[in-house]
Amino acid sequence: MQTGNQADEDEMMAEDAGFEDIEAGRGVVVAGETDARGRMSAATITDRITDGAVFVLSAAGLGRHALSEQGLRLKVLASAVEIDEAPAVGEAWRLGLQPVPAEEGAIGFAAELVDPLFGDLMARGLVEVILEDAEGEPVSFPDDIADRLADAATEAAAPDDSLPAGCGVVATRHCDIMGHMNVQFYGVAFEQATRLLTVGLGLPEGVVLKPTRSVIRFKAEQRLGDAFQVTTRPTMVAPDALAVTHELHNIETGALAASVEYVLIPITAATGATHPFDDETVETAAMLGAEVLAGIDIGPGPTPTEGVRVETYRGSIDPWHCDENGLLSQQALIDRFSSGAGQLLGAIGLSGARIQTDRIGTAAVEYRVRYEGPARNGDALVLESQIAGVRDKVLILRHRLVRPGEEATPLLEIDVVAVMLDLEQRRATRVPADVTERARGLLVETEASAG
Structure with missing residues (x-):
């Protein structure tokens, strides 16, 4: 940690828990965040504290939008972590940050990771952040940064309901x-x-x-x-x-x-x-x-399996795809649909190369998901994908995740409404004519019934 006085840092790390802080993180430990002991790793705790500092500064009006307009960026100088008893898999945690004195030109935060139910201290740390311009030269924080950080505690609070x-x-x-x-x-x-x-x-x-x-x-x-x-x-x-x-x-x-x-x-x-x-x-x-x-x-249950289907994924579930109960995680599940969408879009003319060259792509605006059964560690899976609708600026994709040989009863079915996106203007645009033509060749139902 880069501080002017190491002794001051050590004293700060030893202070008692319980300060009035800004909530900067909350969650439950998952298997991928743990060390060999099954507890949240030091690297994960450090990442949470670093992200927490960026979150708090964003709540104080120094987020991506404001910094981009001014040609500035945040840089984390260093972080230090002291662990008492890290939370184990399945345990909840809460991260709180409080501004503390730091080197000239830097903002310092003292962090505490605690049990949100009982308040027991799990870990504490320090992190320092500076502002830089496009050339990497340090820039002073706004004069009213202290007031902004005080307001951030209110801005970061959840709505009443x-x-x-x-x-x-x-x-x-x-x-x-x-x-x-x-x-x-x-x-x-x-x-x-x-x-x-x-x-x-x-x-x-x-x-x-x-x-x-x-x-x-x-x-x-x-x-x-x-x-x-x-x-x-x-x-x-x-x-x-x-x-x-x-x-x-x-x-x-x-x-x-x-x-x-x-x-x-x-x-x-x-x-x-x-x-x-x-x-x-x-x-x-x-x-x-x-x-x-x-x-x-x-x-309602799954839709009838009509129309042209394209196999967009075939594989199996490994332990790192699962939670501590051996069930396929939401991240790994949605990742398969995201990858399958890429395969299906490539089949109708929206390859990765074209996306990068023509600067057009898609952005999902709605997922409608029907879960029929849990997928588990060791299951073999097949993803079948279809075009379920074509509009002026919209494509509707349908995916079915099944076990091989059990196609009649999908583990999950999802309809994805995706808008065509101009990646330069970041706004909706028309589906190219050749993409529309190829998509209609795979259409699973009429446009009138696909909505």
Whole structure:
């Protein structure tokens, strides 16, 4: 850590927990974040603290948009972490940051990772950030930065009718060929929100919330460097199902970037059998804002398998694709659809080379997902994809994920509404005529019935 006085840094690291801080992260530990002991690794904690600093500065008005307009960028000088007892797989955590004195020209943050239920300190750290211009020369922070950071605590708070469910920063590894955050990482954020809700409801060990239906809507692109916040709101609860809405907002602009409406059912992870909520869980969900109902409509089942289908993925599920229960994670699941979409788009004339040359691509605006069964470690999978509709500026794709030999009962089916995107202007544009012609050759149903 680059500080003017190492002794001061050591003293700061030794201070007691409990300062008034700005929430800069919240989640539940997943297997991919752990070390050999099954606990959140030091590298993951460091990443969370670094992202937390960017998140807080974005909430203070120094996000990607503002910095880009001024030709500036944030640079993390260094970070230091001291771990007491890192959270284990399946345990919840909360990250809080507080501004502290730092080197001249830098902003320092003291960070604490704590148990959100009991407040126990898990780890603490320090991070320093500076501003640079396009030539890499240091630039002073605004004179009112202290007031902005004080206001950030309020800006980062969840709305009154929602619960905080995490936040993050878009990194290079999150972006696809279109230059925006890939849909799988929205899935990661929403899956984390569901995990936090599972902890909050106090479900028994081994019982998880499995999606059975969902509608994901994408409202605004999230680009490299954007900071976002996730909130959650249970809306309905029945003995055997829970409806919940998660929202992802850009913390700098306040814009709603994406939302998902889930119908979740409680299952025993080991068997896949339904595990109905007890009365206490239903009462807890009601206290969180859910309407108590006798049952929740999960909608229609899979659509008939008509029309031309293209195999866009064939493979198997490995352990690193799964959560700690051996179930395929939302990230790995959506990644298969994202990759399959690339294969299908290539088949109708939208290859990666053309996307880069002509600067046109697609952006999903809605996912409608029907989950029929969990996919597990070791399962062999096949993804079949179709064109389900063609519009002036829109393509509708349909994907079915099946086990080989079990095509009649898909594990999952998804309809994707994708808008054609001018990658220079970042706005909708017409589907090229040759793409439309090829797409119509694979059309699974008429345009009138595809909407």
